[in-house]
Amino acid sequence: MEPPISVIVSMYNIEKYIEECIISLVKQTLEGIEIILVDDGSKDHTLQIAQRYEKEYPNIRVITKKNGGLSSARNAGLDIARGQYVAFVDGDDYVLSNMYELMYASAVKYNSDMVMIGHMRLLEDGTRTIDREMTHQKIFTQTQVIRKKDNIIEDVLGQMIGMPPEAELDVELNMCVWRNIYRRKILDENSIRFLSERQYISEDIMFHLEVLPLLDCISTVCEATYVYRFNQNSLTKTYRPERFQKECFLYNAVYKRMEELGLEDGFQQRFDRTFIGRVRNCILSEIYTKQQMSLHQRKENIKQILNNEIVRKVIKEYPIQRMNLKLKVFTIMMKKRQINALVLLGYLYQRRFSRK
Numbered sequence: 001m002e003p004p005i006s007v008i009v010s011m012y013n014i015e016k017y018i019e020e021c022i023i024s025l026v027k028q029t030l031e032g033i034e035i036i037l038v039d040d041g042s043k044d045h046t047l048q049i050a051q052r053y054e055k056e057y058p059n060i061r062v063i064t065k066k067n068g069g070l071s072s073a074r075n076a077g078l079d080i081a082r083g084q085y086v087a088f089v090d091g092d093d094y095v096l097s098n099m100y101e102l103m104y105a106s107a108v109k110y111n112s113d114m115v116m117i118g119h120m121r122l123l124e125d126g127t128r129t130i131d132r133e134m135t136h137q138k139i140f141t142q143t144q145v146i147r148k149k150d151n152i153i154e155d156v157l158g159q160m161i162g163m164p165p166e167a168e169l170d171v172e173l174n175m176c177v178w179r180n181i182y183r184r185k186i187l188d189e190n191s192i193r194f195l196s197e198r199q200y201i202s203e204d205i206m207f208h209l210e211v212l213p214l215l216d217c218i219s220t221v222c223e224a225t226y227v228y229r230f231n232q233n234s235l236t237k238t239y240r241p242e243r244f245q246k247e248c249f250l251y252n253a254v255y256k257r258m259e260e261l262g263l264e265d266g267f268q269q270r271f272d273r274t275f276i277g278r279v280r281n282c283i284l285s286e287i288y289t290k291q292q293m294s295l296h297q298r299k300e301n302i303k304q305i306l307n308n309e310i311v312r313k314v315i316k317e318y319p320i321q322r323m324n325l326k327l328k329v330f331t332i333m334m335k336k337r338q339i340n341a342l343v344l345l346g347y348l349y350q351r352r353f354s355r356k
Helices: 018-026 046-056 070-080 099-110 149-161 184-189 203-214 243-261 264-288 295-306 309-317 325-336 339-354
Strands: 005-011 034-039 060-064 085-090 114-122 128-130 180-183 218-229
Touching (some): 005 046, 005 099, 034 046, 046 060, 085 099, 099 180, 149 243, 203 243, 243 309, 264 325, 295 309, 325 339
Parallel strands (some): 005 034, 034 060
16 A cells, blocks of 8 residues: 655764654654655664664665765655655654644645645754744745646745845745655656755755646645754854855756746846855855864955856846845945955854854
């Protein structure tokens, strides 16, 4: 019998968290789900913990593979999934016990190709906060059904790609796949799989650019049931000097795909806003990194970012004057290549954030 949902869990060196994740899945109130635990070459005890649960629960399948990254782990799970729908969970997160029952009920009621649900952030001090989307994003104010493809492109994909200059945030609708379920038949029949995050840095937006134009119906559930482990100091702990080049690669890839879909005119400014925000984060990661690096070297790295041809073109053409004051000031400094001012602003923002 076809399981209602196959839940694919990607795992890599998360022995500290994986048990909580697995327990949250075996306690789901939706009966008959398939749980696929994909170990991506862990070097700790993650695999052993997963195998222990596989012996205890017949609906758990554990597969192992050489380390290839998050996308390759998800693809390995997709290749063997048998569910009517598929879901993705990062192994260091967990879900509330009724999450998939709520989502599957919505899928059945509306014959949905995709169902979206809200999420919470789990902070390092153990507190959980409902994500901003649940209180500010109209799509979650009540159960909503989006049936026409044009509406799906505008109301969902558009808000994943980016927002107008006046908006408070660069992106209004979180593009992560872990808060959704997808009809597996659509993915398989169209050979849709994840592109490597090691190349594209944001594999989820590329995935949605492939999937969303194929869908006839998306429904939403106004509950925050996915618990995302949030590290507010990630800019200092995940510094990667190659990140900026990957952002430029992603920028070109997204525009190529939007051109294929005929969306480049309507969505160009939206994604330019997102790209500016992602470049801003690259600059902040240079400022905040705890790696041993001189201030001079950090400034040189920021200079290289600001001199990039794509960055210069996007910022030159973007209507910065329409942005809110905080983002406007930072973006003007980027445009004028005022590196010392950017470093100072970065430290001021960090101090203000740390006091909240």
